[in-house]
Amino acid sequence: MSGEEDSDPLALHDVGVVLGGRPIVRQVDLSVAAGEFVTLLGSNGSGKSTLVRACVRLLPLATGTVELFGTSIERFRDWRRVGYVPQRSTATSGVPSTVGEVVMTGRLARRRYAGWATARDRRAVREALELVDLAAREGDPVAQLSGGQQQRVMIARALAGEPELLVMDEPTAGVDQHSQEILAGVLRRMLSEQTTVVMVAHELGPFRTMVDRAIVLRDGRIAYDGAVPDERDHSGDQHHLHSSEPVDGAAVPPEGVWP
DSSP states (O other): SSSOTSOEEEEEEEEEEETTTTTEEEEEEEETTTTOEEEEEEEETSSSHHHHHHHTTSSSSSSHHHETEEEETOOOOOGGGGGEEOOOOOOTTTSSSBBBHHHHGGGGGGGGGSSSOHHHHHHHHHHHHHHTTOOOGTTTTTGGSOHHHHHHHHHHHHHHHHEEEEESSSSSTOOOOOHHHHHHHHHHHHHHOOOOOEEOSSSGGGGGGTTTTEEETTTTTTEESOOOOEEEEEEEEOSSSSOOOOOTTOOTTTTTTOO
């Protein structure tokens, strides 16, 4: 790892993203400090999800640079330090899997060699499932879980990797209140351990008092950067909306380096 130890976990410089020939993110400069909880807000199509996907190399940059822990994203290899929760659950896609098997994939970046899971891997999976209140469902097929429970499985998968930077793309969209409260408790604990959190938000709800800083995007640019705005005044716009960013049909699948 070539980045400086005291570098920000995430830094963007003049970042632009183009999808289908259309600029979605434009000239974004942003730094997120260690232990900070930053939320991205904005109306539909403002570029929130596109931006965070570019931050974890799921979409290519048209301009600018992204640095993770002081290393440019093109050269970054230490993905065990980064956890990612996609906007929509992909836990039931592909080969049928149990809850424990899906969460175990969060440990892959921490394995030096391919092979059987270690005792430490199994312990990390168990602890992650306990945090999201799904330990009793470890052996159940993911397809049998509700939408909120499936999203909690994806959160547990990210937690199992013990990330220093956790990036979440609308983790509570369409999720029940119980699951939101569980996630709030998980984030509270992670923040106390100096984990850095970047979250695209549909609504802040139980997270409002925990957020250090709000970034409001408008037309792909940063329109506001500061304290969490009033619920009905996100820098002049109403942003209490679902995110549905434009999707490039040829884009990288949402799993990326998190298989």
